[in-house]
Amino acid sequence: MQTPTVLHDQFSSSEAQDARERESAREILAWSQVDIRLVTDTGAIEKDWRRLEAMNRNSLHQGYDWCRAWGQALGRRQIAIEGRIGERSAFILPLEIVPKAGIRVAAFPGDHYNNLNTGLFDPALGQPDAQMVQTISRAISRALRPVADLMVLDCVPLVWRGGQHPLAGLATIENQNHSFQLPLFANFDATIEQLNFKTRRKKFRAQTRKLEAIGGYDHFVPETPDEKHALLDTFFRQKSERLKLFGLPDVFEASEIRNFFHRLLDAPTNGTDSPLVLHSIRLKGEHAGHIAAIAGLSRKGDHVICQFSSIDETICPEASPGELLFWTMIEQSCHKGAAIFDFGVGDQLYKRSWCTQETVLHDLLVPVTLKGRVAKPLLTLSTRMKAAIKGNPRLYAFAQKLRSKAHAG
Structure with a gap:
């Protein structure tokens, strides 16, 4: 790393x-x-x-x-x-x-x-x-x-x-x-080369095979208001359970904070710019509809910031769905002309594994x-x-x- x-x-x-x-x-x-x-x-x-x-x-x-x-x-x-x-x-x-x-x-x-x-x-x-x-x-x-x-x-x-x-x-x-950032290039391979290209590519393929073995997955970005707000509520449940597992307080528990993020979902967008867009890994096959990972991204100009993320490891945790979601979002951000993928404040191992700048x-x-x-x-x-x-x-x-x-x- x-x-x-x-x-x-x-x-x-x-x-x-x-x-x-x-x-x-x-x-x-x-x-x-x-x-x-x-x-x-x-x-x-x-x-x-x-x-x-x-x-x-x-x-x-x-x-x-x-x-x-x-x-x-x-x-x-x-x-x-x-x-x-x-x-x-x-x-x-x-x-x-x-x-x-x-x-x-x-x-x-x-x-x-x-x-x-x-x-x-x-x-x-x-x-x-x-x-x-x-x-x-x-x-x-x-x-x-x-x-x-x-x-x-x-x-x-x-x-x-x-x-x-x-x-x-x-x-x-x-x-x-x-705060921690990954510089982005129009060529996604060039972006990943900053992070040891061969190792990252090999890991991505292994993650994909593991999920394909249980029916596959898709990169789900909700489009309708009902889908957006339902997925955000799923995030709140996932995050609460994850924090509880580690004995930590839920920083999203207060109704006012949840209301804030729901309001951001309804705020107007301008082209690729948006206060908040939700991304997720959604399973197919026998576990169809199960949400394995969620992240909320904001974008202004060429700057993308990850506001939050969560994972559900009850099904195929060895596939590391959170890592897979970041791979997918970073690749999409490269193709859409972003120059910075910002993981935000706080020193965590997964951020250091992705970021070259602090x-x-x-x-x-x-x-x-x-x-x-x-x-x-x-x-x-x-x-x-x-x-x-x-x-x-x-x-x-x-x-x-x-x-x-x-x-x-």
């Missing part, structure tokens, strides 16, 4: 998108001209929001439909910090206010169900120097003062798609989690009030402790045992 290369910047934008964004960036927007304000009616900036979310470097997790689905499902009011130059929106930071330990935290909607966050920035914005970064920080703090004590932008790559994040100077601490993420903390200034070092210490535990196999195993016992109790 290869070890992913740890990089802060491993992917550039697609050539066509690069050309469009370079064209729009010929006129450099100066940060000194940006007027930063608090927006309490996010519907009023939908047009600007959708224009900025289309930019290649901006994460799909700050997309309008993603944030709206989250807010509606959890009943949370959303706001935004917007930077404008005249009539033009230069950047938008979608936020929600979440109370934590007695302080009001302004954070990206989506919580830890987001895999990578950037905010939304016009590519024409120049890169601010250190002094300007502090000026921006103070302006954001002033704008948020009526509603928040601390702004926490988590899981932000300081460099992404060939460019440095405009607010990289506000990076407070490295997040305890990294992206370092940071948290950006901006105190707004005295409470926020007191809370900032405490949150930083908490992140360091989590990172230390995850970096020590023995400590992490012990922490997982305690977590299992607490959940069982």
Whole structure:
């Protein structure tokens, strides 16, 4: 199994998108001209929001439909910090206010169900120097003062798609989690060659033969609303049973979280772009209709992110249906012009077996009030402790045992 290369910047934008964004960036927007304000009616900036979310470097997790689905499902009011130059929106930071330990935290909607966050920035914005970064920080703090004590932008790559994040100077601490990606090529064989082509191909053929021996399978992608929502409910059952098997809490158990993902299924698509599409391995023959593996993919531009996955090993577990599903989805993504297959945050063996790149993420903390200034070092210490535990196999195993016992109790 290869070890992913740890990089802060491993992917550039697609050539066509690069050309469009370079064209729009010929006129450099100066940060000194940006007027930063608090927006309490996010519907009023939908047009600007959708224009900025289309930019290649901006994460799909700050997309309008993603944030709206989250807010509606959890009943949370959303706001935004917007930077404008005249009539033009230069950047938008979608936020929600979440109370934590007695302080009001302004954070990206989506919580830890987001895999990578950037905010939304016009590519024409120049890169601010250190002094300007502090000026921006103070302006954001002033704008948020009526509603928040601390702004926490988590899981932000300081460099992404060939460019440095405009607010990289506000990076407070490295997040305890990294994210993992596989670069894609139009030629699927060239993509798999990054992962030891002969071994992977041999494994795929063996998996296929094992399933063919019990009647075969198909790659099932539901098309009707009823099929989509039924398959998502199957995922929730599968995941719950799998987590219970390992004594871990079900992070999808809450009805609000399930509602969020059901809403994403109903969100509009744009060509190949979609907030959520379900894929599965469905058995044929004597086990016809049995769903052996499920995954949910999101796509924006040439960036595909796996949001979740599950397996059911009650039938032919030796065929590794989860591995087979990833093979199938990655092959399809190559053929459909994607450049990145993103396995998201969290260090797991199956991700390392597929990925050649590892992206370092940071948290950006901006105190707004005295409470926020007191809370900032405490949150930083908490992140360091989590990172230390995850970096020590023995400590992490012990922490997982305690977590299992607490959940069982």
